[in-house]
Amino acid sequence: MRVTVVDWAEGDPLEVAPRLLGAVLTHGGVSVRLTEVEAYAGPLDPGSHAYRGRTPRNAVMFGPPGRLYVYFVYGMHHCANLVTGSDGDPGAVLLRAGEVVAGIDRARSRRPGSSDRDLARGPARLCRALGIDLGDNGVRPELVPGEQVVQISRGPRVGLRHAADLPWRFWATGDPTVSPYRPAAPRRAGR
Template sequence: MPADELAVEPPAAARRLLGATLWSGPVGLRIVEVEAYGGDPAGPWPDPASHSGRGRTKRNAAMFGPAGVLYVYLSYGMHKCVNVTSGPDGTASAVLLRSGEVIAGLDQARERRPTARTGADLARGPGNLGSALGITLGDYGTELFAPDSVIRLELNPALDPADIASGPRVGVSTAADLAWRFWISSSPAVSVYRRSPRAAKSG
């Protein structure tokens, strides 16, 4: 099962998702930037920056389930951020999809993202990625490897590690120096790193 390839520790799942294709109806994009998130202190990957860092809630319940499920949340009251659950069933973790390159359904993606100046801008940043795909909060819990799913994930061959760069996650105020952000170094759609002003100074 493809989901088994994501039932691993958060950084490994994040790297595996790079280069994968996410489809939402006719719109498809190649995933080029991700961030890994762990879970609560009782689990193997405690992560205070994660939505599941303080335990299970109705909002983050998908993170505690099996790998390969869509976890969608609202950021700043308007941006639908798209995550893929990872790790074994019962252990919280997920991977935030930060940026992608639209490879199919360009016209529809442009209609959803009329302010995008270039093709690389269409799905650059997690909110823009969700908008380009037309994903809503109602898609929460979608099984991405189910054959009849409208939103589906295709894992392509794993990338050469030399093609992957890593660094701190964007905008988190805790665990700000953890290098759990991964991206395809050659992609023009990768977002700009911004450190949270609330994060402690590194070093």
């Protein structure tokens, strides 16, 4: 029986997220074993891009599931999600970090100066290592189940101003390629 991406991408992001750990994503000649992800729900999740409804940018989040939702942040970085929503019900899982398991030379050339461990250790780093950019928004990624992750941890999502307390971040316990924790950047008055 053939397993497709949609089979395990569709559904509640909170259920899909831990399921993705250990899966292998291949793009741009590089393969990554996912070690860290974050769930983003629909209109009821203040931390989600879909919180304020459908816009040109987040349209892909509203389905169909199994596609990449790619966005551009901070004027220089890309982040990629796997869409879980369908029938106009937005949901996605942010691909936060992974271990490069194939095409490492290609990944190194895209991220010169980085240690192998850090090649895809963070959402923007992962996108760069795989060569993912806005042109990949809405595409169906090459994603297959990998070895099951032995132990999964969960905790608060990273970098959010709102709903930062929800424990919707999942990672492979003890894996060195999980991104280092950083608290949300505080907003300073006047800038």
